[in-house]
Amino acid sequence: MVKRIKLRTLFIGGCITLFFLVLLGRVFWIQVLDRDFWQTKAAKQWAHTSVFKAVRGTIEDRNGRMLASDVPAYTVVVNPEAITALSIGEEVITGLHELLGKPEDELKALVEAKDENGKYLKNREIRNEGWKIDQELRDKVNEFIEKLKDEHDTLETGVGLIREQKRYYPQQTLAAHILGYTDRDGNAVMGFEK
DSSP states (O other): OHHHHHHHHHHHHHHHHHHHHHHHHHHHIIIIITHHHHHHHHHHHHOOOOOOOOOOOOEEOTTOOEEEEEEEEEEEEEOHHHHHHHTOHHHHHHHHHHHHOOOHHHHHHHHTOBOTTSOBOSOEEOOGGGSSBOHHHHHHHHHHHHHHHHHHTOSOOSEEEEEEEEEEOTTTTTTHHHHOEEOTTSOEEEGGGO
């Protein structure tokens, strides 16, 4: 009987030892031998690169009057997939035409935009009239979005706003030849701005 107990104890102890040896071998394999593979895979999951646009500083004259500064600006975007799902294309086209003054045929092309496979595209910027709009027009577009949400009892209307920055020159052309300017994309073209 004592011999059987010793054999069982030895067998169970051997199994536990073998389990821990296999476990240690696997840990060694993953952490040392396959290190590069797992490190690359982990980096893909948690590491990413983001580009943050620098905020341009304020330019003032010697008396402290502001000559140039950044102000918030907004870009109107439409999501053709969501607009089609809600069947509100004509309503969105008419509403944005009235607010932004963009031709209805151009808005229709944006609202019905598809890729080469025939799938609706996700987000389309409304350039020119709806691009980098001021706070006042942004508030009107926001009211339009809220009206669509209320009328169609939905949270997603397919129309949205993206916040950006725009260069503002409150003194208009005062010292313009020295200050220079930035283009619509925010790239410095000449003068102090460059």
